[in-house]
Amino acid sequence: MHWLLRLYPRIWRERYEEEMLAMLEDHKITPATVFDLLIGAVDAHLNYRRVEGGKSETANLVRSGILMIFWAFLLFGAGGCLLQRIADPMPIFQQEASTFPAIGFVFDAIVILGCMASVSFLAGGLLLIYMSVRRGVTGKQSDILKRFGIAIVCLILFAVTAVWGMRTPQPSLLNEFLMLFALLFIAVGTVAVSQMIARTEFILSELKWVFIPKIIISLSMIISLVLAIVFIIMIISHAPQLIFSQDMDRQMFSMTGVIFMALGTIFASLGLRRGGIDLAISP
Amino acid sequence: MKKKELGRFSDASYLILSSLSSGPKHGYAMMEDIRQFSGTQLEPGTLYGAISRLEKQGWIEPLPSEERRRPYRITTDGAAVLREQVATLEQVVSVAKNRLSALEGL
Numbered sequence: 529m530h531w532l533l534r535l536y537p538r539i540w541r542e543r544y545e546e547e548m549l550a551m552l553e554d555h556k557i558t559p560a561t562v563f564d565l566l567i568g569a570v571d572a573h574l575n576y577r578r579v580e581g582g583k584s585e586t587a588n589l590v591r592s593g594i595l596m597i598f599w600a601f602l603l604f605g606a607g608g609c610l611l612q613r614i615a616d617p618m619p620i621f622q623q624e625a626s627t628f629p630a631i632g633f634v635f636d637a638i639v640i641l642g643c644m645a646s647v648s649f650l651a652g653g654l655l656l657i658y659m660s661v662r663r664g665v666t667g668k669q670s671d672i673l674k675r676f677g678i679a680i681v682c683l684i685l686f687a688v689t690a691v692w693g694m695r696t697p698q699p700s701l702l703n704e705f706l707m708l709f710a711l712l713f714i715a716v717g718t719v720a721v722s723q724m725i726a727r728t729e730f731i732l733s734e735l736k737w738v739f740i741p742k743i744i745i746s747l748s749m750i751i752s753l754v755l756a757i758v759f760i761i762m763i764i765s766h767a768p769q770l771i772f773s774q775d776m777d778r779q780m781f782s783m784t785g786v787i788f789m790a791l792g793t794i795f796a797s798l799g800l801r802r803g804g805i806d807l808a809i810s811p
Numbered sequence: 812m813k814k815k816e817l818g819r820f821s822d823a824s825y826l827i828l829s830s831l832s833s834g835p836k837h838g839y840a841m842m843e844d845i846r847q848f849s850g851t852q853l854e855p856g857t858l859y860g861a862i863s864r865l866e867k868q869g870w871i872e873p874l875p876s877e878e879r880r881r882p883y884r885i886t887t888d889g890a891a892v893l894r895e896q897v898a899t900l901e902q903v904v905s906v907a908k909n910r911l912s913a914l915e916g917l
Contacts, residue, residue, distance in 0.1 A: 544859055550879040551838040551855060561854050568856025576863055 532562065535569035538801075540576045590735045594656070595722055596799030597742055600792045601649050602718070604749050607788025608642050611756055613781040614763060614770050624767040631766060634759045638752050645748035652741030657721060660728040675724035682717030686710050746800055749793045756786050823853055823861035828870065828885055828893040835874055835884035838862070865889065 533545050555561065615621040615635060625632030657676070664672030693706030760782060763770050771779055830836060830844045838858060846852050853861075862883065865871040870889030874882045885893070 540863070544863065546879050547838060547876065547881040548855060548859055551842070551858075554839045555842070555855060561856075564854035564856035566856070568860050571856075571860050572863070 532565045532569070535566065536572045537576060540572045591725065591728075591730055593799045593801075594652075594735065594738055594742055595725060597745055597796045598649065598653060599722070600795035600799060601645060601745050601749065602792075603795065604752075604789050604792025605642070605646070607785045607790075607792060608638070608752070608756075610781040610785030610788065611638075611759075613785070614759075621770065624770060628762070628766045631759070631762050634755050634762065638755050638759065641748040641752045641755070645745045645752075648741035648744040648748070652738045652745070653721075655737055655741075656725050659730065659734050660724050663728050663730070664724075669727070672724050672727055675720045675727070678720040679717045679724065682713045682720065686713040686717065689713065742800075746796045749789070749796050753786075753789050753793045756789055760786060823857050824865055824870075825893065825896055826851060826853065827858070827861055827865060828889055828896075831871060831883060831885040832890065832893060835882040837877070837880040837882045839880070841883075 530549065533541060533548060536545070552561075621635075622632070625635065657679075660672060661676050663669070664676065689706045689710040693703055693710060696703040696706060760771075771782055826845045826849060827841055829848070830841045833844070836844060838855070842853050842855075842858055862871070866873065866883075868888075870886055870892055871883045872886050874884060
């Protein structure tokens with residue numbers, strides 16, 4: 529029964545695991561006991577909280593957990609983009625998908641999950657930025673507002689360089705420079721936003737609003753990763769020409785993509801553990 | 812009374828409080844006692860879900876462990892809550908009895 533108790537949150541186990549194990553040694557284990565322990569584990573994740581440092585420390589843990597998940601999603605997104613290379617050019621991929629419909633189905637599922645996670649990322653991120661800026665304005669915190677200003681400038685510069693880059697004939701040196709600058713601006717902007725959020729002293733009740741996007745993002749990442757692995761296996765067994773073509777980049781991109789997705793998912797799960805469900809929604 | 816905060820553990824919580832009102836007990840002893848006096852078999856997940864809530868409310872408190880088993884005892888607040896609940900139940904029983912008598916008299 530020890531493995532079942534491992535499903536409970538670490539902090540809960542530190543407090544009750546030993547005495548519960550002692551009790552289980554005397555108790556007759558039935559399927560009802562196993563089911564009850566599973567429900568108990570879910571309940572403990574949702575409701576049990578015991579943090580010594582009080583609410584402000586809890587809020588800090590939740591905030592850093594959220595930031596970890598959001599950064600993990602960026603890494604995951606980069607991996608997802610690399611994986612998409614398999615479907616390029618689309619007509620050839622669609623032709624293979626029509627022969628093996630499961631390939632197309634799994635690919636569509638990954639794309640849909642990615643869209644869901646992106647929308648959640650946007651909603652949760654904008655909410656955090658709004659709360660952070662509001663706190664910066666009311667508390668007259670110049671360091672927060674300064675970083676918000678940097679993020680806005682970077683966003684404008686990104687839009688300008690990206691549009692300019694798209695209008696420039698490809699391939700050209702200018703086009704490549706513009707795209708490089710666009711990526712640089714988005715990276716600097718993201719760092720500025722992260723620093724802004726990291727410096728904001730949120731109240732725990734505010735962070736609860738980001739709970740749903742955080743869960744959607746994490747779940748989407750986990751399911752997408754599993755589907756991506758299934759997708760690669762299906763491609764290798766049914767349509768290997770999509771990966772093992774003369775274009776060596778395909779193999780590298782698809783494998784690197786899955787590795788990035790896996791790393792992103794691991795970081796997100798660490799973020800969930802750090803500022804977990806139990807911390808985020810407990811009273 | 813913060814009954815709402817007990818959620819689905821409300822019934823189990825009152826059974827635990829009733830059990831502990833006869834003296835401190837550890838988890839398994841509580842489970843056996845509850846089964847004997849109420850016929851309800853509480854499973855470990857439900858029992859410890861309710862124990863963690865009762866502890867958080869300050870209605871029960873842990874005592875030092877005895878060979879891996881930790882006994883719990885009811886607190887003054889816990890006893891007051893149980894008393895209040897018993898009074899409510901007595902009122903419900905009384906009303907139900909009267910109404911049943913009236914029904915049988917028809």
